[in-house]
Amino acid sequence: MAEPEIDAVVFDVLGTLVDEPAGIRAGIRALDPSLDDPRVERLLALWQRHIDREQRRVLDGVRPYLTSEALDLEAARLVAEAVGVDEPAAVAALARSGCRLPPWPDTVAGLARLAERFPLIGLSNAGRTALLELNAHAGLRWHQALSAEEARTYKPDPAVYQLAVTVSGRPPERLLMVAAHAWDLRGAQRVGLRTAFVARPAGDPPASADRFDVYADDLAGLADQLADF
Incomplete structure (x- = not known):
């Protein structure tokens, strides 16, 4: 140049x-404060894999476009299910961590x-x-x-x-x-x-x-x- x-x-x-990882980690810890660090990292990886996979599916034409907020909500549901949380407000709060x-x-x-x-x-x-x-x-x-x-x-x-x-x-x-x-x-x-x-x-x-x-x-x-x- x-x-x-x-x-x-x-x-x-x-x-x-x-x-981005720090914000998602904070959301996961807020969802279940009892989680230890290795478990938080595994759940973070679960979230990231879902986002990466679904964005790639959109790019490949396999699924219609969804906003990042919609994909974050999907990822939050997966993480919440993995720790046994099914409270909609808690899942929504976790999804919002993708914006904070x-x-x-x-x-x-x-x-x-x-x-x-x-x-x-x-x-x-x-x-x-x-x-x-x-x-x-x-x-x-x-x-x-x-x-x-x-x-x-x-x-x-x-x-x-x-x-x-x-x-x-x-x-x-x-x-x-x-x-x-x-x-x-x-x-x-x-x-x-x-x-x-x-x-x-x-x-x-x-x-x-x-x-x-x-x-x-x-x-x-x-x-x-x-x-x-």
């Missing part, structure tokens, strides 16, 4: 800006710093309602927040990245997609966006064959690298 050709920065949200995710320690300050130089676009697999609650709970600052619900599919479907291209009014090569998930950045590359990988504990690290434009340990490091753009 030798030329100052970035007109806007597009951010993944789940896992990149908010600690803490930001990573550098997220809020990092977004504020980057927003001084670039328009910031959130681009999330979270549904519209979930994204609103996520943004409010984590204190995320955007100039525009876009949900995959607008495209009725999930990343890495090209239609989701195209939402950011359309809203920005710029060619894709003038947008920088930031994510902690290599699979997400590969999807953005297929649409022509430039890419920045930010390392997170819950992310999907790059493979040896991946070639992204920027690699950063955190948002401060990303902002440093973009300081001249």
